[in-house]
Amino acid sequence: MGVLKLYPSKLRGEVRIPPSKSIAHRAVICASLGCGVSKIKNINLSDDIIATIEGMKSLGATIQDKGDYLEIKGIDRSKKSDKVIDCNESGSTLRFLIPISIAICEGARFVGRGNLGKRPLDTYYEIFDKQGISYNYAEDELNLSICGKLKPGEFKVEGNISSQFITGLLLSLPLLDGDSKIIITTELESRGYLDLTLNTMRDFGIDIINNDYKEFIIKGNQTYKSIDYKVEGDYSQGAFYLCADAIGSDVSILDLKSNSFQGDREVINILNRMGMEFVDRQGKISGYAKELKSTIIDGSQCPDIIPVLSVVASLSKGRTEIINAKRLRIKECDRLNAVAVELSKLGAKIEEKKDSLIIDGVDYFLGGVEVWSHNDHRIAMTLAIASTRCKEPIVIKDFECISKSYPKFFDDFKMLGGSFDEWHVGQ
Missing domain, CATH: 3.65.10.10 (Enolpyruvate transferase domain)
Incomplete structure (x- = not known):
């Protein structure tokens, strides 16, 4: 101690x-979903950011620390296999990568430490139930296994829960082979975090229609582009x-x-x-x-x-x-x-x-x-x-x-x- x-x-x-931890999470993910090689400058390798880096590497991205920047080669989505993602204590890593993992892979297992297993994931469980995605988890610890494929469609999400769920869906849905819509059913909290998500995704070439934060229209079959990016x-x-x-x-x-x-x-x-x-x-x-x-x-x-x-x-x-x-x-x-x-x-x-x-x-x-x-x-x-x-x-x-x-x-x-x-x- x-x-x-x-x-x-x-x-x-x-x-x-x-550098902003919130933006860094998003930039690492967007670059990892890109079709080429990106450079992400001004990265602070805190425990949470390392968790996201390792998580995207588990999903197939190639990420190298070059000292002044991260060099990220995007995931080869043709390679599908079960993955184990260690989120450590990062709630952002967990909630962002859950839908991404089943958008690009057929299954994933999420583990972590501390209080992370006590953070609610009911929003995702409801989606899994509706889409026939199988899952199992342990009580009061993070040990979540998911098997299935995320499908495009309409997603109703409460706005007074963590915005991390909405960000996870926003990052994932453009990768699917059809169009989707996210409908916010209650007053939206943490709007600023969604602005960060939308702004970062726009920088990486993804277009999402924001209808006054009440609904988000997401075209499918979009491609994240690879860019040089500096985190503020x-x-x-x-x-x-x-x-x-x-x-x-x-x-x-x-x-x-x-x-x-x-x-x-x-x-x-x-x-x-x-x-x-x-x-x-x-x-x-x-x-x-x-x-x-x-x-x-x-x-x-x-x-x-x-x-x-x-x-x-x-x-x-x-x-x-x-x-x-x-x-x-x-x-x-x-x-x-x-x-x-x-x-x-x-x-x-x-x-x-x-x-x-x-x-x-x-x-x-x-x-x-x-x-x-x-x-x-x-x-x-x-x-x-x-x-x-x-x-x-x-x-x-x-x-x-x-x-x-x-x-x-x-x-x-x-x-x-x-x-x-x-x-x-x-x-």
Whole structure:
């Protein structure tokens, strides 16, 4: 078990944000489905991205790390065989590759670790039942076997479930030998992630008609083209430093695209409502706040940035409500509970509800306690940002989970002036 003792210190300087994990998943998949050789530049080989790379290799793509870029040769779809895909703990890998595997192969087995087996897949099971695709799975662990072929047609999907299901279908259906339609039956959440999907697919030559996010018309027999592609910076990671600025640090953030389709760009709008002003100097974004104020934050469209926004809310005047956040309970951990428990240890005033958090602002965090990452990368990084406004040092257990999305987070944290001691227990 890795342990860090973090000392209160403001962060100062410039940091280059890792590439968007969300876009990288999609780019690797689109390139792997292409008909030639693509180069994908600006890739951060986090655990989740490695899972998708290995998954597409299992399906037949040839992917080589050339240092500055990935070279990807598309899958030979004429070769069909059963595949084993290890998703590790990546929900994106699992939900994107399930329909792809049965669009291009006759069968696949999916395995993984952590809480991944507890994430619901009922949306796909309903499709399997309707199309006569056989499957079996284990309870509370990921061990899913599928046998069959995805067929074109009409797919009705609820909009208030994970957008990963819709993305998986969008990526897969153009490969089939007939036309399809996806009908969204309820109000759509996480629209920004679908914008990323559609935009990336368009770059790789796939055309999909979007009828106001209520239905998607997908022509069959389309071909992904092979291109050179650069992945933009990740707003969900940039949010940690933007929130650090909100609570007193002075960090300039590089590689965030101002007109990005990323849903987590909403962090800018939320922090602006809370009193932050932003400056964008030729691609360097920084912000400051004279006084932070409370607001209402809707977690349905940007769940990944809710943990670190809870830090800002805890240090803002008044009562902040984080609503529509029930999906945070089925991430790498129960993030609503983890945020409430761990920030409360630091001195925050947080009330946990069924699908929301009620946060009454305090002037500062106390610190002087031991906290736990819950083996969740976003909780570990959230607690690190909180440490910059503590009166006393804090100890974070199980910090290595940052490898899931941002392996060099604590290298960057230290480079910006963060101070900590590290040790390992049981080694």
